Amino acid sequence: MDVDIRAYKREDVESLLLKGHDLLGWAIRLGCVVLDRNDYWKNLCESWRDRLVLPTLEEIKTRIAKSEKLYLDLRKIGDEDAAKEQLLTKLTHIARAKLVKAGVFPASRPELESQLKRIGENEIARQLASALEERKKSGERSY
Numbered sequence: 427m428d429v430d431i432r433a434y435k436r437e438d439v440e441s442l443l444l445k446g447h448d449l450l451g452w453a454i455r456l457g458c459v460v461l462d463r464n465d466y467w468k469n470l471c472e473s474w475r476d477r478l479v480l481p482t483l484e485e486i487k488t489r490i491a492k493s494e495k496l497y498l499d500l501r502k503i504g505d506e507d508a509a510k511e512q513l514l515t516k517l518t519h520i521a522r523a524k525l526v527k528a529g530v531f532p533a534s535r536p537e538l539e540s541q542l543k544r545i546g547e548n549e550i551a552r553q554l555a556s557a558l559e560e561r562k563k564s565g566e567r568s569y
Contacts, residue, residue: 430449432449434450436466439470443474443478443479444479445479445482446478446479446480446481446482446485447481448481448485448522448532451478451479451481451531452532452534454470454471454474454475454478455475455478455531455533456533456534478531480526480529480531481522481526481532482526483523483526483527486519486522486523486526487523489519490516490519490520490523493512493515493516493519494516496512496515497509497512497513497515497516500512507564510557510560510561510564511561513557514554514557514558514561517550517553517554517557518535518538518554520550521538521541521542521547521550521551521554522538524542524545524547524550525538525541525542525545528545528547530544530545535558536558538551538554539551539554539555539558542554
């Protein structure tokens with residue numbers, strides 16, 4: 427299981443949420459509480475769950491460009507495994523951009539395919555599913 431741990435200053439959290447901070451938004455929608463001192467997280471989630479701002483398309487487009495550059499650089503030096511991972515990252519960002527443009531809050535990576543299909547973005551859904559399947563096969567072969 428992958429675990430992503432990030433730290434944010436308490437005084438910055440609400441301003442980040444107002445700007446559509448995607449990771450904090452996903453944590454509020456999809457996260458699992460490990461420790462909640464003084465009900466801070468519980469209260470934050472109750473306050474923000476129904477008023478989360480979508481991530482900005484501008485930020486997502488910046489991430490797409492960055493992952494595309496990394497993908498091409500990694501292919502150029504011959505690191506195919508890392509390149510495939512960057513391709514998956516790029517496809518994930520493209521999927522999120524399509525969803526945000528449609529007014530849909532992107533869910534976790536495994537749920538993106540069905541969200542994309544619901545808004546008629548079948549080709550990117552297919553590409554993302556294919557990249558995820560390739561990643562799964564690569565992981566199975568590495569053991």
